[in-house]
Amino acid sequence: MIRKLESIFVLTDDERQALETLPMQVVAIKENQDLVRAGDRPSRSCLVLSGFACTYKMTVQGKRQIVSFNLPGDIPDLQSLHLRVLDNGISTISPCRVGFIRHEALRDICDRYPRIASAFWRETLIDASIFREWVLNVGQREAYTRMAHVLCELLTRLGAVGLTQDHSCNLPITQSEFADALGATTVHVNRVLQQMRADGLIELKGDRLNIPDWEKLKRVGEFDPTYLHLEDYQAAA
Incomplete structure (x- = not known):
């Protein structure tokens, strides 16, 4: 995650250390498993630590459109910190290690380190750029x-x-x-x-x-x- 953020934003040593101590639950997940689904109201965000995932939408007829691939370092549902209901699903496409970070911890680190909040905002803006x-x-x-x-x-x-x-x-x-x-x-x-x-x-x-x-x-x-x-x-x- 730190390497990903540093590819789009310059972090200080203090900010890097704060991110290193961010509490998360790390889970090994098999391929083709949903991390979240459209309509979910998550209380945590998922960080891809290893493996590949994808963000997708479904038609009424059950056809899937993948709208982005999620790579190690990505937090593909970071928008759930501010959007209560998800409008897309996220699924693994290979075996993954995923770190689940509770929204309270994300809000706390953003309050204590406003530049980390800016880095997260930049990441979501870049996600939108990729969608375009x-x-x-x-x-x-x-x-x-x-x-x-x-x-x-x-x-x-x-x-x-x-x-x-x-x-x-x-x-x-x-x-x-x-x-x-x-x-x-x-x-x-x-x-x-x-x-x-x-x-x-x-x-x-x-x-x-x-x-x-x-x-x-x-x-x-x-x-x-x-x-x-x-x-x-x-x-x-």
Whole structure:
């Protein structure tokens, strides 16, 4: 969590120490388990410590639209600190370790450290920025570009918390889950991934993703990391 926050906000030593002592209940959770559901009124927020999760919405007919992938360091339901009723679900997509932090503890640390409250606010604003980018991605880009863009985002966000190496990372996301995220069928996702392999854009071995040509993948995916508002990118700019 600290590494994630420091990728978008500069923390002081005191603020970092306060976050390190934040009380939480750590639970190991299997894949495909809901952490929260739409309509819940949670009294705690969940921090993804390891593994992958997703935020999703459901149609009346039972079709799922994944609206974001949740990575280690994310607090995907931080908005529940201020919104009483959740309007989305959050589910694991791989085995996860999740830290549950009671809202009283979050409110207390925000009262004692106003800049931590600003960091949390910035995180929720960036979540909204990612949602906007995903609306554009699903609504206006072709499936091939759509997939390249999501892969670029995942690699960049994982890199921000130190979980990539030489444009390579673990990616325990199934083709069915990509289909739910991209608004495509599983068959179409399979064809896109096969074509991306043939074009030398990606290498997939099990859950391991390698990007042989990062600049080419970014061009194909029309990927500009501005919407992620990462400190390192802003400093470089």
